[in-house]
Amino acid sequence: MKRFIGFIKKEFYHIFRDRRSLFILFGMPIAQIMLFGFAITNEINNVDIAILDHSKDATTEAIINKISASTYFSINEVITKESDIETIFKKGKIKAVLNFEKDFSKNLIKEHNATLQIITDATDPNTANTISNYINAILQQYQKELNKDVKLAYQIIPQTRMVYNRELKSVYMFVPGVMTIILMLVSAMMTSISITREKELGTMEILLVSPLKPFQVIVGKVFPYIFLSIINAVVIVMLSIFIFKMPVQGSLFLLALESILFIVSALALGILISTISATQQTAMMISLMGLMLPVILLSGFIFPISSMPLPLQIISNIIPAKWFVIIIKGIMLKGVGLQFIWKETLILVGMTVFFIALSVKKYKIRLE
Amino acid sequence: MxxxxxxxxxxxxxxxxxxxxxxxxxxxxxxxxxxxxxxxxxxxxxxxxxxxxxxxxxxxxxxxxxxxxxxxxxxxxxxxxxxxxxxxxxxxxxxxxxxxxxxxxxxxxxxxxxxxxxxxxxxxxxxxxxxxxxxxxxxxxxxxxxxxxxxxxxxxxxxxxxxxxxxxxxxxxxxxxxxxxxxxxxxxxxxxxxxxxxxxxxxxxxxxxxxxxxxxxxxHNPNQIYNVSADNMYKLINSLKTYKHNHSVYPFGEFVHYTDRRTDFNPKALKVYLESQNLSNIHINKTVATIEDTFMELAK
Missing domain, CATH: 3.40.50.300 (P-loop containing nucleotide triphosphate hydrolases)
Structure with a gap:
């Protein structure tokens, strides 16, 4: 036990004396969460739009007021003829134009329908899509108010409701993803680098020719990173609660347990990487290419798994991050308990056991 | 043991x-x-x-x-x-x-x-x-x-x-x-x-x-080793290497260690040969074998 403590003490010296890795360890989670939280968002805010109103009556005015009253849009320009549309789009500032037909109000009352054209700048298709959805939502709301006291034939109005993230705040969606990336990166990359560093500097030779047992070396290497990863997870959750006001619906205790499980599985992957790479450089490349990319692309954190081609959907199953993303989204956003995520948890436990067994088996007690 | x-x-x-x-x-x-x-x-x-x-x-x-x-x-x-x-x-x-x-x-x-x-x-x-x-x-x-x-x-x-x-x-x-x-x-x-x-x-x-x-x-080293020196080291080594009676020639610090194949080797004959090769300031002296000499001999 004394040997083990001595080993861990040494590991902490390494971590705290290496400024660069320390910066990665603690700077990255904060930077990433801020980036995803503030800069990279799917939401729209104060989008500049222009109005081309051919009828200029009470109804169009009411609609325009409703749109400009929302925080999503600000009406930047009012144009008078069709040919102006292209000119203002070319300037690049305006993202959408609302084109009201002639006699909008009259048509609505007489014919029971009136046409409003929404023209969006689709150079950024995602934003364009979001803008048209938002405008549609506003229009539908207005229609509902309008029809309140008018008796009409049965009319089906589709009603979309966003659940769990009613405000469509993208930061809520990113937090679980960022947490997954950070834990994966810190745990797997840092451990694989720290083990291969011993190989590269030749100190592994001395460690092997010592009474330290393989599992003491592995656990000794891994333990400090479990500790640091937990701190990281806590920092991320705190940031999301206090800065982004993200409500954590489920039990924090369950969240902590699941996070530790994921950390251990990532650490086991890190050890596995270190057994197959001889230099720190290789370990880093394998961690980045072999872990980071799949985590970002295939975990369902940015791109929904259900919309991937079938082969990728199948591959995504072997990525631990996918299951962890499901688990923490469940706990953080839906507030579910273990009874709803036991299947994912079990898969993660199975993967972890498999990785640990494989890496202990692959750990070499000699040089070749 | x-x-x-x-x-x-x-x-x-x-x-x-x-x-x-x-x-x-x-x-x-x-x-x-x-x-x-x-x-x-x-x-x-x-x-x-x-x-x-x-x-x-x-x-x-x-x-x-x-x-x-x-x-x-x-x-x-x-x-x-x-x-x-x-x-x-x-x-x-x-x-x-x-x-x-x-x-x-x-x-x-x-x-x-x-x-x-x-x-x-x-x-x-x-x-x-x-x-x-x-x-x-x-x-x-x-x-x-x-x-x-x-x-x-x-x-x-x-x-x-x-x-x-x-x-x-x-x-x-x-x-x-x-x-x-x-x-x-x-x-x-x-x-x-x-x-x-x-x-x-x-x-x-x-x-x-x-x-x-x-x-x-x-x-165990059976050979008598001679320290040979002259003012042009590079030329000296080359000359010794082309000398038909040489057994081994290799630089050793400021000298060249030389052994001869003949049992009745006379350093004076070597000196005459080296002089004919336009080398000057030639010294040839007996020396005791070192481990390095032995190694070179064994490794031949």
Missing amino acids: SINISNISKSYKKVKALQNISFKVETGELFGLIGPDGAGKTTLFRILTTLLIANKGTAKVAGFDVVSDYKNIRNSVGYMPGKFSLYQDLTIEENLEFFATIFGTTVEENYDLIKDIYMQIEPFKTRRAGKLSGGMKQKLALCCALIHKPKVLFLDEPTTGVDPVSRKEFWEMLKRLQQKNITILVSTPYMDEAALCDRIALIQNGKILEIDTPEAIVK
């Missing part, structure tokens, strides 16, 4: 690193493994320290088999690899303490063993190992390899890249350790260090050329 090697062979893919190596090292002996780079010294060290498994043959260290009893060996030997292998970001003190701890001992417990060496680096004990000079690094590495009072000490090229003064000091330390009944197996490419060992094994291309005491090895 502290180390007992019999018929060890080891190959890496196509390269035969060691071929049928056998020798014994007595308890308390300072045994030198002398040979150029690539001779197989490090491979042999790694087999003896249980880091590699030989393709053929068996070896015992401190009474334990290197394959089946590897755990016991790891408890009872000290190993200093050729490459500096301590933690560069830890200080002298922290390195020493770490190695003491993982071997289940403390610095205080075996302080008397390392005292002579440690005293020299103690003034810098808060300095990080990466910032030490070559000689200090080697002293620290030796302290770390000794801190658990090993029965057998393996030192792989401990003086390579160390200045002459530190090298001399280092060997004096080894002599003192030997008196504490520690068996030492040391390898070196420097022939002058060989003379300081009790016995040496000359090794080249994975084969042992000869094993004996340094004095005996030198006596």
Whole structure:
């Protein structure tokens, strides 16, 4: 036990004396969460739009007021003829134009329908899509108010409701993803680098020719990173609660347990990487290419798994991050308990056991 | 018997690193493994320290088999690899303490063993190992390899890249350790260090050329060696190499060591030949064979 403590003490010296890795360890989670939280968002805010109103009556005015009253849009320009549309789009500032037909109000009352054209700048298709959805939502709301006291034939109005993230705040969606990336990166990359560093500097030779047992070396290497990863997870959750006001619906205790499980599985992957790479450089490349990319692309954190081609959907199953993303989204956003995520948890436990067994088996007690 | 090697062979893919190596090292002996780079010294060290498994043959260290009893060996030997292998970001003190701890001992417990060496680096004990000079690094590495009072000490090229003064000091330390009944197996490419060992094994291309005491090895050299010098070294070597009676020619410090094939060799005849080659200031003197001369002779 004394040997083990001595080993861990040494590991902490390494971590705290290496400024660069320390910066990665603690700077990255904060930077990433801020980036995803503030800069990279799917939401729209104060989008500049222009109005081309051919009828200029009470109804169009009411609609325009409703749109400009929302925080999503600000009406930047009012144009008078069709040919102006292209000119203002070319300037690049305006993202959408609302084109009201002639006699909008009259048509609505007489014919029971009136046409409003929404023209969006689709150079950024995602934003364009979001803008048209938002405008549609506003229009539908207005229609509902309008029809309140008018008796009409049965009319089906589709009603979309966003659940769990009613405000469509993208930061809520990113937090679980960022947490997954950070834990994966810190745990797997840092451990694989720290083990291969011993190989590269030749100190592994001395460690092997010592009474330290393989599992003491592995656990000794891994333990400090479990500790640091937990701190990281806590920092991320705190940031999301206090800065982004993200409500954590489920039990924090369950969240902590699941996070530790994921950390251990990532650490086991890190050890596995270190057994197959001889230099720190290789370990880093394998961690980045072999872990980071799949985590970002295939975990369902940015791109929904259900919309991937079938082969990728199948591959995504072997990525631990996918299951962890499901688990923490469940706990953080839906507030579910273990009874709803036991299947994912079990898969993660199975993967972890498999990785640990494989890496202990692959750990070499000699040089070749 | 502290180390007992019999018929060890080891190959890496196509390269035969060691071929049928056998020798014994007595308890308390300072045994030198002398040979150029690539001779197989490090491979042999790694087999003896249980880091590699030989393709053929068996070896015992401190009474334990290197394959089946590897755990016991790891408890009872000290190993200093050729490459500096301590933690560069830890200080002298922290390195020493770490190695003491993982071997289940403390610095205080075996302080008397390392005292002579440690005293020299103690003034810098808060300095990080990466910032030490070559000689200090080697002293620290030796302290770390000794801190658990090993029965057998393996030192792989401990003086390579160390200045002459530190090298001399280092060997004096080894002599003192030997008196504490520690068996030492040391390898070196420097022939002058060989003379300081009790016995040496000359090794080249994975084969042992000869094993004996340094004095005996030198006596075995049948050739009379001549120091030859002239004012143009390069031309001198070339001239000697084209001389039809030469047996061996190789530079040795400021001289060229020359041996002749004839039994009735007369230096004057050689001088006449060299003068005919436009060399001046020629001196030819008899000299005593060194281990290096013997090695060159055996390695031919």
